[in-house]
Amino acid sequence: MNVRNTLKAAAVALSLPLLLLADISPEAPFGLTLGREATAIVGRPATPMSYAGVARRTTARVVTTEAVVVSSAAAASTAAATSAAAAQQQAVAQQQAATAQQQAAVAQQQAAVAQQQAQAAGAPAIGTVVPALPAGCAAVAKGGVEYYQCGNVWYRAAFQGNNLVYVTVAQP
């Protein structure tokens, strides 16, 4: 998988938010992981430029990824609390914030690993959305619908926003 493909898959996953990024990052070569992309529209509270809007969209999108979101949110609030407590001593606060950030990163990584392990142990839950099919899937047409069989996991293509994604479904 070359870098562009990795970035493409990751960028497709961007709007599917944090967890999928975490999903992708372990496979990315050279430690490439994506942060966020630029907003393509201006204005109105409901658009991605709105901070609250981003949070809403992210929350709405996270279906299978609660573990990671929760852990990173917890880490973030820890960081915030740490920073607040240390506000009087700025130098210390900065150090702690940096530490907290590291902890958050570690927590995210751990959660990603946990997710991977969970997936390795059993099939992903029905309704799990992935930006790309795993290797070794076969296209199978049933009842006029095209499915992808990847071992004992079945996927269907779908659009999520502008992105083409794959969703796990029950065996047809």
Place this chain on the structure above:
Amino acid sequence: MQSTLRNTFRAAGLAALLTLAAATVASAQPAGIDPQATKLLRASTDFLASQQRFSVESRNTLEVVLTSGQKIQFGHAARMWVQRPNKLRADRTGDLVEQSFYYDGKSLTLLNPGDKYFATVAAPGTLEEMLDMARTKLDIIAPAGDLIYKNAYDILMTDVTQGFVVGKGVVEGVLCDHLAFRAPHVDWQIWIQEGKEPLPRKLVITTRDQPNAPQFSVVATKWNLKPVFTPQTFAFRAPSGARQVEFLPLAKR
């Protein structure tokens, strides 16, 4: 005033090499919203809203910030055909996607020609309602779609706290007024063609609340205010071998 500001920036740009820039630029930015900037913007949005049909070709650039902080840039060429009040077609092709968007007044279709997948959904009866629905229900974003709305001025100016005329600029060989605006989470700049057809020629959006402030920019390379449309321009017909899929609902809480 306009030339003064631009000259100040120019001086600051030169001074940047001498590390004097920050102070100079900071002093160059006026407080509040300059009425001249909003006047020029409104002239452009009103002009575009009054065009019953148009097509535009553009070059879009999207930045993504890696978690390392490094910025990566992706480019797309886009074409858009608009017939008010209820028809839109847009094609994008480039680094990340190859995608066509069809809206015929009744339904909205997204087609990935390379993957040969498409999805169709019923849509409201006007462009504005359709764009709202696409964004809020399906999370489909028409890049720079802000400009298509009839009330584009109000949308663009939502939450804007500062705005000023940077000066004259040239985009694709066309002389433009260069405006800069600032809202709580986003900075944006627009270049508007000078003269009787004040078309937007360039738009840059800086997402300030993301690390390293990635930018999206769109440069209009060709405007056509007298395009010839056929029914096929807006009506989706599935290419042979294309497979229909669903849109995933946005909200699963």
